[in-house]
Amino acid sequence: MTTPVRIPKPAPVSKLDLIHRPRRNRKSDWARRLVRENVLTPDDLIWPIFLKDGDTRREEVDSMPGVERLSVEEAVREARRAVSLGIPAIALFPNTDPSLRDAEGREALREANLVCRACRAIKAKVPGLGLVTDVALDPYTSHGHDGLMRGEAILNDETVAVLVGQALNQARAGADVIAPSDMMDGRVAAIRKGLDAEGFEEVQIMSYAAKYASAFYGPFRDAVGSGALLKGDKRTYQMDPANGDEALREVALDLAEGADMVMVKPGLPYLDIVRRVKERYGVPTFAYQVSGEYSMIAAAAERGWIDGDKAMMESLIAFKRAGADGILTYFAPRAAAALKAGL
Ligand code: PBG
Numbered sequence: 536m537t538t539p540v541r542i543p544k545p546a547p548v549s550k551l552d553l554i555h556r557p558r559r560n561r562k563s564d565w566a567r568r569l570v571r572e573n574v575l576t577p578d579d580l581i582w583p584i585f586l587k588d589g590d591t592r593r594e595e596v597d598s599m600p601g602v603e604r605l606s607v608e609e610a611v612r613e614a615r616r617a618v619s620l621g622i623p624a625i626a627l628f629p630n631t632d633p634s635l636r637d638a639e640g641r642e643a644l645r646e647a648n649l650v651c652r653a654c655r656a657i658k659a660k661v662p663g664l665g666l667v668t669d670v671a672l673d674p675y676t677s678h679g680h681d682g683l684m685r686g687e688a689i690l691n692d693e694t695v696a697v698l699v700g701q702a703l704n705q706a707r708a709g710a711d712v713i714a715p716s717d718m719m720d721g722r723v724a725a726i727r728k729g730l731d732a733e734g735f736e737e738v739q740i741m742s743y744a745a746k747y748a749s750a751f752y753g754p755f756r757d758a759v760g761s762g763a764l765l766k767g768d769k770r771t772y773q774m775d776p777a778n779g780d781e782a783l784r785e786v787a788l789d790l791a792e793g794a795d796m797v798m799v800k801p802g803l804p805y806l807d808i809v810r811r812v813k814e815r816y817g818v819p820t821f822a823y824q825v826s827g828e829y830s831m832i833a834a835a836a837e838r839g840w841i842d843g844d845k846a847m848m849e850s851l852i853a854f855k856r857a858g859a860d861g862i863l864t865y866f867a868p869r870a871a872a873a874l875k876a877g878l
Pocket of ligand 1: 669671673681716717751752753754755756769824825826827
């Protein structure tokens with residue numbers, strides 16, 4: 536025979552004599568809305584889009600659930616969708632045909648390369664949308680690095696000369712914002728000078744100023760097809776994740792060289808850097824929620840381990856709270872749609 540469990544009586548509650556009850560401001564939806572410090576709007580979003588050559592219009596990126604590589608035609612369609620969702624700008628990244636990649640990344644300079652064709656098509660059909668193009672050689676090189684190589688070394692000044700040509704090629708195709716992601720020293724000044732000399736004074740530069748050597752870029756390299764090619768790693772040009780002060784110095788240099796906007800990348804693991812950059816320089820500061828960050832959320836949501844929409848919105852408001860003016864994120868269309876739906 537089992538003895539009945541005796542449930543002890545709760546102790547009598549004596550009301551706490553509290554002056555401050557922070558919960559009062561959280562008591563209902565309207566009260567929470569009233570004291571909300573940060574808001575996310577579609578205006579905060581830049582949508583990175585992957586492009587592909589060939590006949591198929593769309594193909595899935597295996598390591599990024601919900602993200603596809605698009606033909607130029609489909610990219611135009613998504614550009615229209617971006618406008619209808621209120622997203623101000625998209626960023627283009629090509630998956631270059633392997634036969635067009637070489638050690639020098641010469642395809643980057645070709646007038647009719649994939650990115651330039653997409654720029655021309657989108658500018659013609661969707662003129663009101665901001666077009667951001669990435670300057671770096673990794674989608675074009677047979678070794679997967681962002682710069683030219685001699686032996687194991689990534690050459691700085693020789694690479695910068697090519698990057699200027701790449702930036703001009705993109706500007707001629709209609710790019711509004713040149714975004715150098717290569718981390719070579721002195722490239723912002725060189726690109727600014729090159730743009731101005733050709734009459735592109737209005738083309739902005741958003742520099743990937745503090746870009747870290749990160750494992751979170753893995754799915755991106757899959758998407759643009761550079762991952763399998765990459766020899767070694769990018770630690771001689773991308774930053775050491777252990778460093779914070781160095782990021783401020785990188786930002787200072789890029790601003791001095793003429794950057795209009797700066798970026799911190801990756802995003803969530805580097806929110807401290809976003810905050811420090813914004814506080815120190817007070818300039819337009821962007822964060823890139825990179826592919827690996829996207830995939831962690833998307834994959835966990837796919838398995839039902841987290842609520843994908845809620846995790847997405849929570850991650851995006853974190854950037855705003857840290858002081859970011861905008862976020863490059865693969866969630867852009869989904870987040871904009873969620874905002875529209877009042878989520
Ligand atoms: C290329 C580039 C990278 C990303 C943007 N531009 C990858 C890299 O430096 O290896 C990463 C973006 C992402 O992971 O979403 N220079």
